[in-house]
Amino acid sequence: MKIFLDDNFLLNTKTAEELYHNYSKHLPIIDYHNHLIPEQIANNVKFDNISQVWLHGDHYKWRAMRANGVNEHYVTGDASDEEKFIKWAETVPYTLRNPLHHWTHLELQRYFGITDVLSPKTAAKIYADTSALLQQDSHSVRGLLKMMHVEVVCTTDDPIDSLEFHQQFAKERESFKMLPAFRPDKAMNCDDLPALNQYINKLEEVSNMQISSLSDYLKALKARHDFFATNGCKVSDHGLEQIYAEDYTETEIAFIFDKIRAGKEITFDESLKFKSAMLVYFAE
16 A cells, blocks of 8 residues: 655656656755744754644644634643644644645654654554654754754844854854844834834843934844844845835834834834835845
8 A cells, every 4th residue: 555655745757756866855955944943953952752843833733723623722721742742633634735734744754754644543653653763862953954954054033132042053063054044023013012112122232222213223223133144144034914115215214213112103104114114224
């Protein structure tokens, strides 16, 4: 009987098989966007079980579980890791034709050599087998990255992040690089003014600069951008609901910034102008 995922999964022609197996398969991974945690890479963490890898922070899986009627207790609540995994296993069969179904089984196959289909019937054994493998050096955080031939991993970092774990990691002579990626979403999110003002206050602290005007704000962000660059940052990362491209003048943006710092409500049009200006600034 053919297993669910064989070596030619998604390879539908002989040409595809040749290109993948003879060329692409052995190429290194240069990963410029992910949700990996720098501290875990720097400290080469070993996970206790697969739930810690899969379910502690994956909102895609959380949404699927909720859509399947799983109680929040087993999603982000106080249920044990094994209980959460069992609930995920109950959900997986219903994710057929969703990338989650493919990702789940590709990861079981590639990292753990498991070709069984995850379901309530196989959940207990898969949980035990993967947990045992995760205790081995080969399946530590760095071990898993090396298994996939990763040469560069760019983490997602906020301008106010200290980058202490990137600095810690850089001192080691590891086979791959961990570099920061500059993600300034919070610096332009004027939809939540109290949160933005708190963010600006934190930026003052980490940049050691007083921010009382738009000019000060841009200088502080530039200082953080330079700090990222000195720590190996080569890429920026933006999570946008839309492309902001409103016409504006510097005088308008300075006025809007002053309103933000004063805690005064800004209009929808002013919000679009501010986001447009910040996006242009970051692009420059």
